[in-house]
Amino acid sequence: MASIITVSGLTKSYASGFQALKGVDLEIEEGEIFALLGPNGAGKTTMISIICGNVRPTGGKVTVAGHDIVRDYRGSRSAIGLVPQELHTDAFERVIDTVRFSRGLFGKPRNDAHIEKVLRDLSLWDKRNSKMLELSGGMKRRVMIAKALSHEPRVLFLDEPTAGVDVELRRDMWKLIGELRQTGVTIILTTHYIEEAEEMADRVGVINNGELILVEEKTALMKKLGKKTLTVTLGERLERLPVELGDWDVALNADGCEIEYVFDTRAERTGVSSLLRKLGDLGIGYKDLNTQQSSLEDIFVSLVHQEKAA
Numbered sequence: 001m002a003s004i005i006t007v008s009g010l011t012k013s014y015a016s017g018f019q020a021l022k023g024v025d026l027e028i029e030e031g032e033i034f035a036l037l038g039p040n041g042a043g044k045t046t047m048i049s050i051i052c053g054n055v056r057p058t059g060g061k062v063t064v065a066g067h068d069i070v071r072d073y074r075g076s077r078s079a080i081g082l083v084p085q086e087l088h089t090d091a092f093e094r095v096i097d098t099v100r101f102s103r104g105l106f107g108k109p110r111n112d113a114h115i116e117k118v119l120r121d122l123s124l125w126d127k128r129n130s131k132m133l134e135l136s137g138g139m140k141r142r143v144m145i146a147k148a149l150s151h152e153p154r155v156l157f158l159d160e161p162t163a164g165v166d167v168e169l170r171r172d173m174w175k176l177i178g179e180l181r182q183t184g185v186t187i188i189l190t191t192h193y194i195e196e197a198e199e200m201a202d203r204v205g206v207i208n209n210g211e212l213i214l215v216e217e218k219t220a221l222m223k224k225l226g227k228k229t230l231t232v233t234l235g236e237r238l239e240r241l242p243v244e245l246g247d248w249d250v251a252l253n254a255d256g257c258e259i260e261y262v263f264d265t266r267a268e269r270t271g272v273s274s275l276l277r278k279l280g281d282l283g284i285g286y287k288d289l290n291t292q293q294s295s296l297e298d299i300f301v302s303l304v305h306q307e308k309a310a
């Protein structure tokens with residue numbers, strides 16, 4: 001698939017001398033949902049701000065829809081819709097006016113049909129004449145997305161789209177973002193919520209300390225780096241783990257009714273069959289076996305941890 005954003009050798013040193021980005025290379029494919037993960041201060045906002053033309057890079061090159069972000073700022077910026085973290089709109093402005101106004105900022109002619117489509121897609125059409133102060137928090141967030149989509153961008157940046165919202169609203173937002181992708185827009189989101197990336201992203205990038213330490217298809221990433229946990233539901237409750245199981249990374253859980261064994265799926269010998277044999281030898285019966293892939297969160301924590309150790 002064609003790239004809609006190309007980032008090569010991107011560096012950023014702030015006036016303080018702090019190097020926030022240390023040579024980032026990244027290609028974003030048209031139509032994908034890309035999640036950028038990273039701990040606080042990793043460089044996510046710096047990178048997005050550079051791509052959107054709000055912060056000047058120190059070195060490297062970025063193009064958006066074929067436009068160089070420095071030499072052709074207007075061309076690249078008009079291909080981008082940015083939904084910032086903070087909600088800022090005039091409390092007394094009507095929904096439809098604030099969305100129309102955003103379109104006007106890009107010098108685009110009025111297009112009522114497009115504005116109506118955006119508001120309908122975001123379930124805001126019924127609220128078009130409401131003042132901003134009359135809306136719930138979730139609706140206000142949707143208005144920010146409507147504003148970002150008002151000038152028909154090809155790429156939508158969402159900076160922590162669900163920061164500080166309740167679980168239900170977060171799920172609504174995920175559904176909405178999934179629906180937006182059906183319209184063909186490329187979506188890049190930053191998030192601290194790993195389950196957000198796990199739920200929605202096609203690819204995941206992990207940035208740490210100004211470096212992109214990993215970019216991978218989400219499913220491949222979870223398979224490749226994942227560990228699995230085998231849960232053995234015991235026939236009878238155990239008081240304690242037999243010493244004979246000391247060779248395996250096992251724990252006794254669920255009040256003595258389950259043994260959990262964490263193993264590396266990539267290992268030549270996972271230890272699963274020998275563990276089960278050993279249980280048989282010890283006369284420990286089981287009722288059920290279940291394996292579970294480790295979450296993106298486990299993978300992320302271990303990646304960042306490895307980097308720190310290195």
Ligand SMILES: Nc1ncnc2c1ncn2[C@@H]1O[C@H](COP(=O)(O)OP(=O)(O)OP(=O)(O)O)[C@@H](O)[C@H]1O
Nearest residue numbers: 014016018020038039040041042043044045046047
């Ligand atoms: N204007 C600035 N001047 C100096 N340093 C800055 C400036 N803006 C950001 N930084 C530093 O650059 C680093 C990266 O910041 P950035 O905001 O890009 O991180 P982030 O990954 O978005 O973090 P968070 O998840 O906390 O928003 C941080 O150490 C930050 O203190």
